Amino acid sequence: MSQLATKSATAHSITEKSLPFISDSYINRYQQEYKDDFVDKWDEIIDWRRRQESEGSFFIKALHNYGVKRVLDVATGTGFHSIQLLNAGFDVVSVDGSANMLTKAYKNAKQYGAQIKTAQADWRWLSRIIHEKFDAIICLGNSFTHLFTEIDQKKSLTEFYYCLKNNGILIIDQRNYDAILDAGFRVTHEHYYCGKSVTIQPVYIDEHLIRFCYAFSDGSQHHLNLNPLRSCKMMELLSGAGFKDQKTYGDFKETFHCYEPDFLINIVKK
Template identity: 50%
Template sequence: MSQNVRVRSRGTLNPTASTDSVDLRHQVFGDNPLEVRDTGHYTHEYVGGIVDRWDELIDWDKRADGEGRFFIEQLRSRGVRTVLDAATGTGFHSVRLLDAGFDTTSADGSPQMLARAFRNGIEHGGHVLRTVNSDWRWLTRDVRGPFDAVICLGNSFTHLFSEHDRRKALAEFYALLKHDGVLIIDQRNYDAILDGESSSGRTYYYCGAQVSARPDHVDEGLARYRYTFPGGDEYFLNMYPLRRDYLRGLLRDTGFQRIDTYGDFQETYADAEPDFFVHVAEKRYREESDLTGGA
């Protein structure tokens, strides 16, 4: 999502940041962080220290071991060559896809994240990332498609706080896909968290041994997470707690024909068990008789 989007917040912003500019040094949540429930506010969150330390949270080597070749195999099994990494972050998946030979374009809403990703691309394999700073709601304005696949990973879709924005973003993803393209999108298992059933101690996504990512506040409209790093540094992210079947419904409404949902990269799982869900949504038109199973 691009930084030229007007940022609104129900809280009072830091005096060093206006609603039209972003303090690139410090996170800004105002006087009441629990009231900050706006899509555009992520531009005040992915700045400064949290960007500098994000790779400590991920731990690239451990994350690669945890997810294995799941995404690469999903893409290769569909003959994918061109990929839009719509939530690049610090570049982990873009670099992995480039290593695997995919023609990859890297987009993100945080210019600081993209700058970090660009440096990471060079440091991890000598890749020069093709980066685009873009808001998902206007993605087709900034990114030239079509692509065989769009990926939106790292729980990023939960930064959209209104259904209107979620539907618009999914429509943009859909429009950038070829007629037989695939969208891979993930989310945290908020069902288990909201229902008080979360028991997963696995860390496939945030693998840094010295870093913790824990809920600071959760209700049906907000999941506020606290990230604590060695040395005592703390940062926060405000996200919308998407329920699994709600997102699957939005994908169907957008026009995706078959949707397979995996729990921590497994086809079968108990509902409360996974830490993350991964949805693999195919655009290719299917007859109704072909839609058994995933959809």
């Protein structure tokens, strides 16, 4: 594992105590939800082969279109996109808030013949761990909606902005929460969570919280609590952080009906 993987993210705990107006529940909840047994099953949810067939070279082409060489994957999870990009020739650093996820990503990288560089970090203090500048940051897998307070959201986007080179890009996605809140939940298993042996259903929905249940074929269940950010709120946050030239795609398509896609992908520029 690279030297980056040995760095500790403990510095943020001191700052959180001295700045109590910034919520510390985000990282605690995240680490509690992604325990070993859930992380071990995460690739069953994704189904790497079907996921690759679905998205094709969308992200690789998007990064090439902006002349990107160095990428910071701030929500690497079990490493799917980091490994895809490494094998496509990009220089990638992979970050996650969960040590369990990073361990799984490292094992997956070895399996797929990639040399992954990892670092554990809380997004709100990202620049304390990551001291380099990147051509692009990717924040995928609906990860940003783990943040529940506007202070945490703004702080994280400010850190993303800081870690980008001038004219660098941020690619950030989320579930289509407008569709879920207005028209009801549906999942197609066609684009993001492609594993057909897993049932994903919300067990609670309101404008401020969606609690998802992940039910596996062995009878086990795990839950995630997520913030249903509407697309207009995401646009407001990105603009407020200084990002510009926003392009939005629905399930990898540039033209789509607002309630049609499962996921929305935003590409913005520093």
